[in-house]
Amino acid sequence: MIAATPVPPYYAVIFTSLKTANDQGYDAMSDRMVALAQQQPGFLGIESARESVGITVSYWTSLEAIRAWKAHADHLIAQHSGRAEWYSHYKTRIARVERDYDFESA
């Protein structure tokens, strides 16, 4: 789904990753983290797709909300497992969404 975010400004966390060959436990953890993120203060939405590269963009009201989610205990465990098991390379970018526009066919 395309996230139904509010009028800007708001923040985006663009998480781009390459996986290892090890998928064990990955989907379950990924699903748990999406469910947990959705419960956090300041969460606005999430979009995700994977082909040769995985891209997950989550949207947040503020940098404080992003910091709190990054430091969430269960999320720290997931981050650790991600580095130890599932990701060979990732890049996280924190960005301020300044403008957006939509198209929806009639």
Add this chain to the structure above:
Amino acid sequence: MIAATPVPPYYAVIFTSLKTANDQGYDAMSDRMVALAQQQPGFLGIESARESVGITVSYWTSLEAIRAWKAHADHLIAQHSGRAEWYSHYKTRIARVERDYDFESA
């Protein structure tokens, strides 16, 4: 690939889309637009994946570079075809990347 972007700040265009059932000409146009974007002044990199939703994030040095690319004649034709043929819904977000961090396994 994960785009090898420079030290922030720089800009991201987060393009999230849902396709129609019509794929005719889509891959060829998509490939042409990626090749053309890479030739534009201020282009820094691009990441793309599609599952139920498509996410393409392109990175740019400035808002001026993004504006020029948006107004490029061949890109305008592609945008028109996108709305007429290939996309049922899309959202474009212009964001300023303020911070990034990397992980690469040993």
